[in-house]
Amino acid sequence: MALNGLRDLLSRPDPVLCGWSSLADPVVHEILLHAFDALVLDGQHGLQGVADLREGCARAALLGKPAIVRVAPGDLALAGRVVDLGATGVILPMVESADDAAAFARALRYMPGGTRSFGPTRAADLFGMAPRDYLAAADEAVVSFAMIETAGAYADLDAILAVPELGGIFIGPSDLSMALGQGGLDPKGEATSKAIADIAARARAAGKAVAIYALDADDARRYASMGCQLIGIASDVGILKAGCARLVEGFRG
Secondary structure: OOOOHHHHHHOOOOOEEEEEEOOOOHHHHHHHHHHOOEEEEEOOOOOOOHHHHHHHHHHHHHOOOOEEEEOOOOOHHHHHHHHHOOOOEEEEOOOOOHHHHHHHHHHOOEOOOOOEOOOOHHHHHHOOOOHHHHHHHHHHHOEEEEEEOOHHHHHOHHHHHOOOOOOEEEEOHHHHHHHOOOOOOOOOOHHHHHHHHHHHHHHHHOOOEEEEEEOOHHHHHHHHHOOOOEEEEOOHHHHHHHHHHHHHHHHHO
């Protein structure tokens, strides 16, 4: 896979459909990579450690698909590390402001425009590049996604979208639904859907990539109609549970 593979996918008219992995098993990662356009490794709520993220990024690159890693809130050190391991997209959750988004985006870019330290030996090897060539291309190839899921981020959305280094935004429907104060978790609710449509339209108008997590195929289609370009759908855990439930129900009737 070329280093700019994620950027290329985002430039196409069809949405990028991502497998979402919470599990650490590299065989699970391979199965998702064969099925989907890209792989999201959930380093926030998932079960992966750094070694598991390393293996997931490697398998994605070797299978010709982009790896995107969600790190824990505020973990800019891990954000820089996973791009050294071969990720070409990073998601930062619980962003509250344009200052948060700017610090995150710069953490994925080399000096003088950013704060990323140089040491991409593994990433360069995975993409078949000399480190100097990786250095020359990485700033434009790696995509930073600031999650829009808090009241602060929604209120500061226009300023976040104005951060020049930021590649895109990633909408988190579950936390956003709670942040809207609608009485608990309601990711499929009317207020949440209106907010998602608003965020997506404003982000597209600002020239930023728009990504989101969908619970199922129906939600994914609905979000695509709103202009979302990259959609993480279900999760390996959710797919496994649903598949098991269907088999048992099919047997027992």
